[in-house]
Amino acid sequence: MIKSVVSKEYQDLQKKIVQLQEQWKQQLNPEIIRPNLDKAAMEAGVPAAALTAIDFEISLFQQWIEEISAILINSNPELEPKLSGIESLLNEEIAIRWIEEAFAFNHVYFASFAACHGLEGWIPQFLAETALRPYLQLTAEKVQHEIHHSNPGAGCPVCGEPVRLATLKEEGKKVIHCPRCLAHWHAKRLECSHCGNEDHKTIQFLTIEGDAVSQIQVCGTCHGYIKIIDTRQYISQPSAALLDLNSIHLDFVAQENGYHVIGEKKETN
Structure with a gap:
C-alpha cells in the first residue's frame, strides 16, 4: 500500500472530525429525519435527502460550528484570528442559510460570504459542510435499505455527492x-458510474506503482473516473471519508491524465 500524500497531522485532524461527527449524530433524535421516498423521483436522480423532511436544530448546528472551530485552532493555532469572528456572524438566520447552501453544494454563496466578511475562502463552506454531515449520515442510515444502485451521472442517491470512491469486497464485488453521507451500494465491476458505459473497450484501469490495493477506473466516453480500493487487504476498515482522503493521490493521477469526477464542478448562484 502506497504511503498517503496527506500529512499525518491532517490525517489525525480528519480522524478527530470523523469521530466528532459520529458523536454529533448520536445527539440527534432519529425521529427528526422523516423520509418520503418517491421511487419515480429517485429513479430520475433526485437524492433521497431532497425528499426527506429534516428538523434541523439550529442552536445545535451553531454549537457544532464552535466545536469544529476549536478543533481546528487546537490543531493549528494560527487559525485562531481567522476563526474568532465566526461565532458572532453565525446568527440563526445565517445558520439556516448555511445549512441550505451546504445542502445544495453552493460554492458560489460560500465564496461570496467569505469575501464579504474577510474570511479565507475555504472556511465558511468547510464549517457548514462539516456540521451538516451528521444529518446527512443519519438520513443515509434511515434509507439505506432502499438504496440498491445509483443512476449514472446523478451522484450519491442519498445526498447527491459526485461518485468517486468504490471498494472491492468479498469475491471482488464492487461497492x-x-x-x-456514508451511504453505499453495489455496482457492476465494468460500468462507468458517471455515464453508464459498459463497453470494455472504452473503460480502462490505471494503476499506481507501489500501490497494490488501488486502481482508477476511467471512462473514455465521458472522461469520468472512480477510485477503487481493494479493502479486503485492510486489517481494519477505515470510514469512507478517511479512505477518500487517504487516496487523494489517485485523484491527482486521474486529473493529470484528463479525467474528472462528473458533477463536481457544478455551481449555483
Whole structure:
C-alpha cells in the first residue's frame, strides 16, 4: 500500500472530525429525519435527502460550528484570528442559510460570504459542510435499505455527492461509498458510474506503482473516473471519508491524465 500524500497531522485532524461527527449524530433524535421516498423521483436522480423532511436544530448546528472551530485552532493555532469572528456572524438566520447552501453544494454563496466578511475562502463552506454531515449520515442510515444502485451521472442517491470512491469486497464485488453521507451500494465491476458505459473497450484501469490495493477506473466516453480500493487487504476498515482522503493521490493521477469526477464542478448562484 502506497504511503498517503496527506500529512499525518491532517490525517489525525480528519480522524478527530470523523469521530466528532459520529458523536454529533448520536445527539440527534432519529425521529427528526422523516423520509418520503418517491421511487419515480429517485429513479430520475433526485437524492433521497431532497425528499426527506429534516428538523434541523439550529442552536445545535451553531454549537457544532464552535466545536469544529476549536478543533481546528487546537490543531493549528494560527487559525485562531481567522476563526474568532465566526461565532458572532453565525446568527440563526445565517445558520439556516448555511445549512441550505451546504445542502445544495453552493460554492458560489460560500465564496461570496467569505469575501464579504474577510474570511479565507475555504472556511465558511468547510464549517457548514462539516456540521451538516451528521444529518446527512443519519438520513443515509434511515434509507439505506432502499438504496440498491445509483443512476449514472446523478451522484450519491442519498445526498447527491459526485461518485468517486468504490471498494472491492468479498469475491471482488464492487461497492460504491459516499464519503459525505456514508451511504453505499453495489455496482457492476465494468460500468462507468458517471455515464453508464459498459463497453470494455472504452473503460480502462490505471494503476499506481507501489500501490497494490488501488486502481482508477476511467471512462473514455465521458472522461469520468472512480477510485477503487481493494479493502479486503485492510486489517481494519477505515470510514469512507478517511479512505477518500487517504487516496487523494489517485485523484491527482486521474486529473493529470484528463479525467474528472462528473458533477463536481457544478455551481449555483
